Every structure is written in structure tokens, then in C-alpha cells.
Amino acid sequence: MLERLNQAMEHIERHLDQRIEVAELARIALTSEYHFRRFFSALAGMPLSEYIRRRRLTVAGADVLAGERTLLDVAVRYGYGSAEAFARAFHAVHGVGPGEARRTGAVLRSQPRMSFRLTVEGSSSMRYRIVQKDEFRLVGRRARVPLVYEGMNRAIVSFVKGIDAETVRRIEALSDQEPVGLVNVSDNLAGSRVEGTELDYWHGVVTGADAPADLDALRVPAGAWAVFEVSGAFPQALQHLWRDVFTQWFPSNPYRTRPGPEISRTRISAAGTEADAELWIPVERVSG
Template sequence: MLDRLNAALDHAEEHLGDTVDVGELARITATSEYHFRRMFSALAGMPFSEYLRRRRLTLAGAEVLAGRRTLLDIAVRYGYGSGEAFARAFRAVHGVGPGEARRDGAALRSQQRISFRLIVEGSSEMRYRIVRREAFHVVGRKARVPLVHEGPNPAIVEHVRGIGPDELRRIAALSDQEPAGVIAATDDLDDSRAEGTTLDYYHGAVARDPGPDDLDSLAVPAGAWAVFEVSGEFPHAIQYLWRDVYTEWFPSNPYRSRPGPELLRTEVSEDGTRGEAELWIPVEEA
């Protein structure tokens, strides 16, 4: 898989001056466009679209300083429809506009080419099982929240605090299958999984039926799920599990992610420092 990812990045590098077809990159990696974007983001720590933007503006910066082309020619060469759009993007990456950079010889930032290599360290085991499920519903309370990679998510904490104990018991009583009890479900994430992008968060229960009208309900189609178990420092052990699933488990197993909500059942110690969790990721055979 890493060889295929590197071949896809080589292909992208050859087309920085025109349109990079992510569908073609997915074909090179023998996966879906959806999974390619998620895999890249997990491995590289940034969305693929952001990596492309930085690489294009790295090469554009070198041409600006070289002074052989006009700024408009450079803008068009790297996919910008106007000098103004190019100037805004250039400033966002380099901290100065292209005109200033050319005039003053400013120091620019460089995004190096990414390549992936496998490093073997020992190595840890991941506990998982594959579960095939009929269609079901996640029933509870929904909020649109920003994605936070590490530490507590204040928007989620506020949302959960707003659900009273009586309503939590009512939601828990709707649970009629695994994962049991009150769970967290995340859906409609941006493919990039970039920090600050938004997602739908459900604090609810997994049930066969859509539940009462006064609660939010998410219909989930039938399919396969990879179920991972983890215990450790809360919430970091759980957040690191998400990372390890995409950077270690997927490259080592004949599955890829498919669209659908990710489900998390968590039990936290009384002092809030440790937790045990099951993470359910929708998957399909690669």
C-alpha cells in the first residue's frame, strides 16, 4: 500500500501545473477516492488538498523569485484564475505577497515532497473483530461541532452537558443491540479530517427503530464494521486509536473505510483519567 501511495504522489507531482485527478490517484492506490483522502490525511497529518496547495505554492514561490515569468503567468500556470486569487493564496502560505517577494527577495516557506516509508518498531497489537450488521438507527441528540484531534472537544462537552439525566436514561433505554448503552456517533466528516472542520455528533443509542419524533435519528445502512478495543489515559488513548486505525491497521489488512458514521462506546473511570472504549469503523473488503 505504501508503494502505491508513493506512486500516486509521484503522479500528483507531475501534474502540479494542471489538474490533479484524485480519482486517478485512487486508482493508482487500488482504493476509493474517499479512502485515499482519509488515508493520506491520517498518514501525513494534513488534508491532501492542503498538501497540493502548499506544493504548488512552493514551486510558484521559486518562480516568483527567479523573475523569468510575469506574476500572472505564474498564477495561471499553477491553477489560479486571477492575480488576486494567486496573491491571497501566496500570502497565506508564505506570509508575503508575490510582488513583495519578488521586489524584496523575501524568505519563503517550502513544503517538501512527502513520501511514506514503513518503520518497524517492535511492535504493538491491535484488538479488533469484523461485524456484519443489518440496517439500524442512531437515536439521540445531534449537534454540529468542530473536529478536535487531541484533548477534550469543548463543543461536544457542552452538548453532552445540555442533555439532562432523565433524557440520558430515556436514550439508553432505546439501545437494543451492540454497541450497547449510550454511545457517540460521528458522521458527515470532511474527507480531509482537518482540525477545525465540522461534523455531526450524535449522543445516542443504537436501535432497530428510528425512535420517538422528539429525538434526532440517523439511519445507517447494512454493512461491515471493524470493531477495535482500547484502554488507557482518557481521552488520549481513544484519540490515538483513531490515528492508529488509519496509519497502521488499514495498510496491514485487506479492508478500506467506507462512508458511514463512526461509533464509539466509552466507559470512563470515576476520576476521569482513564477509559475503556470500543470504536466501530465502517469498512468494506479492499
């Protein structure tokens, strides 16, 4: 997988002055567009679109400083419809407009080319299982919150605290299948996986029952799930598990992600500092 991903990265470099289709990158990497975007974001720490934008404007910066083309020619070459749009994008990355950069020879910022390597330490193993589930429902309360990679997500904490105890009791009583009990669910991530991106957060249960009218519900189609287990400091252990799933497990196993919610079941210690957790990721087996 990583070898094919690096071939896709080479394709990006060769086509920075052309339209880059995610479908073609996924074809080179022998995977789906959905998985390619998810996998890239997990490894690179930024969305694919952001990386391409930064690389384009890095190369465009060299053209601006060289002074061989007009600023409009540079803008058009890298896919901007006007000098004004190019100037705004250029300033967002470099902190200075292209005109000023050319006049003053300003110091610009560079997004290095990325390539990926898998480091195998062999000091620990990941506990996982593959579960086939029939169609089910998520039932509970839902809120739109920002994505946070490290530390507590204050928006989620505030949302959960705002659900009254009786509602929580009614939701929990609907649980009738794995993962059992109250779960935390992330779904419907807007656009990319950059920190701060909004997503649907659910505090609810997995059930086959119909949802009461006053609760939110989501139908989840049948399919395979990779279930990972972890124990450790809360919330770092669960956050690091999500990272390790994409950087270690997927490159080593014949599966890829498929569209669907990510479900975590967490049991926190009385002190609130340790937790046992399961992470459920919707997957499909890669043929061949």
C-alpha cells in the same frame, strides 16, 4: 498500499501545474476516492487538498523568485484565474505577496514533498474484530462541533452536559444491539479532516427501534464494521487508537474505509482519567 500511495504522490509532483483528479490518485493507489482521502489525511496530518495547495505554492514561489515569467503567467500556470486570487493564496502560505517577494527576494515557506513509510515495531498488537451488521438507526441528540485531535473537545463536553438526565435515560433505553449502551458518533465531516473542521456529533444509541419525534435519528445501511478495543488514559488512548487504525492497521490488512459514521463506545473510570473503549469504523474488504 504504501508503495501505491507513494506512486500517487509522484503523480502529484508531476502534475502540480495541471488539474489533479482525486479519482486518478485513487486509481494509482488501488483504492476508493473516499478511502484515499481518509488514509492520506491520517498519515499526512492534513487534507489532500491542502497538501496539493501548499506544494503548488511552494513550487510557484520558486518561479516568482526566478523572475523569468510574469506574475500573471505564474498564476495561470498553477491554476489561478487571476493575479489577485494568486496573490491571496500566495500570501496565505508565504506571509508575503508575490510582488513584494519578487522585489525584495523575501524568505518564503516551503512544503516539503511527502513520502510514506510503514514502521513496524512489533512491541504491541491491536485488538480488533470484523462485524457484519444489518441496517440500524442512530437515535439521540446531534450537534455540529469542530474536530479536535488532542485533549478534550469543549464543544462536545458542553453539548453533552446540556442534555437533561431524563432525555439521556430515554435514549439509553432504546439500545437493543451492539455497540450496547450510549455511544459517541462522528459523521458528516465537512470537506477534510483538518483540525477545526465541523462534523455532526451524536450522543445516542444503536437501535432497530423507531425514534421518538423529539429525538434525532440517522438510518445507517447494512455493512461490515472493524471494531477496535483499547484501554488507557482518557481521552488520549481513544484519540491515539484512531490514529493507529489508519497508520498501522489499514496498511497491514485487506480492508478500506467506506462512507458511514464512526462510532465509539467509552466507559470512563470514576476518576475520569482512564477508559475502556471500542471504536467502530465502517469498512469493506479489498478484493484481490
